[in-house]
Amino acid sequence: MKKVKADPKGVLTGSHYLDGDYAIAEGALAAGCQFFAGYPITPSTETAERFSERIPTIGGVFIQMEDELASIAALIGAAWGGKKAMTVTSGPGFSLMMENIGLACMLETPLVIANVQRGGPSTGLPTLTGQQDMMQVKWGSHGDYEIIALSPDSPQECFDLTIEAFNLSEMYRVPVFVMTDECVGHMHEKVVIPPAEEIELVERKWYTGPKSKYLPFKPDKDMIPFMVKAGDGYHFHITGLTHDERGYPVINAECQDVCVRHLNDKIRTKADEIIRFEEDKTDDADVVVISYGITSRVTTRAVRKAREAGLKVGTIRLITVWPFPEKRIKELAKKIKAFIVPEINYGQVVIEVERCAAGQAPAIPVSHCGGWVHDPDDIFKAIKEAAQ
Amino acid sequence: MTEIRFSGFGGQGIIRCGLITGKALAIFDNKHATMTQSFGPEARGSACSSQLVVSDDRVLYPYISTPEILISMSQEAYEKYEPELIEDGILIIDKDLVKTKPPRGNIKTYVVPSTRFAEELGNRIIANLVMLGFFTAITRIVSPEAMKKALPGLVPSRFLDLNIKAFDRGYEYGKKILDEEKKVTKKKVTKTKK
Numbered sequence: 019m020k021k022v023k024a025d026p027k028g029v030l031t032g033s034h035y036l037d038g039d040y041a042i043a044e045g046a047l048a049a050g051c052q053f054f055a056g057y058p059i060t061p062s063t064e065t066a067e068r069f070s071e072r073i074p075t076i077g078g079v080f081i082q083m084e085d086e087l088a089s090i091a092a093l094i095g096a097a098w099g100g101k102k103a104m105t106v107t108s109g110p111g112f113s114l115m116m117e118n119i120g121l122a123c124m125l126e127t128p129l130v131i132a133n134v135q136r137g138g139p140s141t142g143l144p145t146l147t148g149q150q151d152m153m154q155v156k157w158g159s160h161g162d163y164e165i166i167a168l169s170p171d172s173p174q175e176c177f178d179l180t181i182e183a184f185n186l187s188e189m190y191r192v193p194v195f196v197m198t199d200e201c202v203g204h205m206h207e208k209v210v211i212p213p214a215e216e217i218e219l220v221e222r223k224w225y226t227g228p229k230s231k232y233l234p235f236k237p238d239k240d241m242i243p244f245m246v247k248a249g250d251g252y253h254f255h256i257t258g259l260t261h262d263e264r265g266y267p268v269i270n271a272e273c274q275d276v277c278v279r280h281l282n283d284k285i286r287t288k289a290d291e292i293i294r295f296e297e298d299k300t301d302d303a304d305v306v307v308i309s310y311g312i313t314s315r316v317t318t319r320a321v322r323k324a325r326e327a328g329l330k331v332g333t334i335r336l337i338t339v340w341p342f343p344e345k346r347i348k349e350l351a352k353k354i355k356a357f358i359v360p361e362i363n364y365g366q367v368v369i370e371v372e373r374c375a376a377g378q379a380p381a382i383p384v385s386h387c388g389g390w391v392h393d394p395d396d397i398f399k400a401i402k403e404a405a406q
Numbered sequence: 407m408t409e410i411r412f413s414g415f416g417g418q419g420i421i422r423c424g425l426i427t428g429k430a431l432a433i434f435d436n437k438h439a440t441m442t443q444s445f446g447p448e449a450r451g452s453a454c455s456s457q458l459v460v461s462d463d464r465v466l467y468p469y470i471s472t473p474e475i476l477i478s479m480s481q482e483a484y485e486k487y488e489p490e491l492i493e494d495g496i497l498i499i500d501k502d503l504v505k506t507k508p509p510r511g512n513i514k515t516y517v518v519p520s521t522r523f524a525e526e527l528g529n530r531i532i533a534n535l536v537m538l539g540f541f542t543a544i545t546r547i548v549s550p551e552a553m554k555k556a557l558p559g560l561v562p563s564r565f566l567d568l569n570i571k572a573f574d575r576g577y578e579y580g581k582k583i584l585d586e587e588k589k590v591t592k593k594k595v596t597k598t599k600k
Contacts, residue, residue, distance in 0.1 A: 035429035035441075035556075205468050206425060206441035208432035312468070319466040394467065 019189055019240070024048050024217035027076045036209045038176040038202040039064035039106075042132050043072065044209070045180025046104050048217055051130070052078040053103040055092035057085050057111060060144040061200040062134035065106040086114035093129045094122050098256070100222075100247030102184055104130040108200075109138040112151055113158070119193055120159030121258045123281060126235065126243060128187035128222065130180065132196040134203040137388030147200035148388035149311055149362040153369075155195050156340050162278050164285035166292060167195040167340040169310040173207045179337070185220040186292065190284060191242050197339065199362065201312045201391055229253070235277075236263040241284040289341040297346070299325075300332030305404045306350055307358045308371055310336035312391055317360055320397035329405045339367065344374045351378035356404035360384035360397045380404075408547060409470035413455040413487050414479030414500075419534035423477070424456025426538060426556050427548055431460055434552035440465040453482045460547060475545055478504050479520065479537060498541055500533070516544050516583060523575050527568065535561075535572035542573075543580025550577055 028047040042065045054069040070080045083089040089105045096103040112133050137143030138150045155167045166186050168179045183194040225232050225244035234254045235243050246252045259267035260274045309317040314335040324331045359368035365383040372381035384400045386392050412423040421443050428441035443456040457470045476491045477498045478484035484504045493511030501519040518540040524533035542550050561569045
């Protein structure tokens, strides 16, 4: 994997006061994103606005598409044209993208999608927050596939994790999702953008062999196939149908087995390298609170109160939500009384915690159906009850 | 930790007030400042507000619930948000746009003719900057230097000087009000001694 320094022309070095939406756009530009296609939807529109102002100044392309189906399709094309590409959306637009997200996974296409989540289902709460697409991002398209999803807790992390999302997408040739929410997306805070030379980027694995020998889906030693730029004279074929290393359809169970296992295993076998989380005071904890995004900040307030009350409570803040830190949850489950999982939905990631805990410790949801963040006292009460 | 709400009607630059103050605090005064804004069907003319949580440490809960400081530049906003102001909070209003109810608790009310001052300076659109200057002098939560440094990028560059003028007008007026308040308090103290 080749690492390069960021190109200074996209990097707005300095201290800024930005909302999460703007910070996502700045992260993408710092990461070398040269193509944005999207359809405006609250509460993600500010990201598109920022792109429309900034990307032409650095020689990139902004296209307001006719809808979200076209947006994600354009991204796949741009990525195969050799560009780093991204789009941003929210619930209803995310649903519309699902079919071609599957295509992007099948074609092993590096691209980044930010979802500034709002309350759902359907049009739900356009202007109010939610974390209700956390299962959809993993399971929303049909068939078996793996993706990577990150969850920023602040505008600063919107910037940082968007860069990381691009790096991961290039490293694993997979769509990577920045799963933020309306609260973080519309919240203004200080965002420090480092000098370009301090931003490390993963360079796409370009194929350099003879033109006649290029195979778009032949896994390299690290399982990740090489890419080329469409239009550079390579003859290759890509299709959403089950395909072989050449990219041509092979419609039988044997090829399906190789193809589908590869799409999943290239992420599953590297999960330990991909997964990032912050763990605090779990050593002697009776209760461990698992949270992500804005909820993890509200959780910190509840946890401080619980510790002041003498309760032994630890925390895990998920930075990567998918793949999920299954191993660590399994280990902790053996020695604690309970997991508490506050999230702004009616119980999603808690199901994954429950699966990983496998009956060793209960996973107790603190559900909030969306529209606002939790009252820290609701999380405190759940901790207190579980600790007793 | 301090919670601040700027309120008024859409079009007055209420969100801008939150942005300028938040930027001043976070970038130039080394505080943590989280700004959120009401995202409703607010349009020009209806109640509108921006909220700021200011702290020495990281802000954990991004929204405000019991603000210590309320700035109201419209009657509707005042009536909507006054009840949540804490009992010994600071209320700052535009003199000509807000009629207050009898004071509640130990709330201190400060009055500035921000829109009138702005009109005198040539454009009522800078009333929010007069208000910010006044707010800066009265609350002392943010330095005037930081506020002025925060303006480039948040006000049109060709109107930067005018915005600074408006800020200074409000700031000086705020200082004057505080000086008068001190004199009154001193007199009261002297009287008691007699």
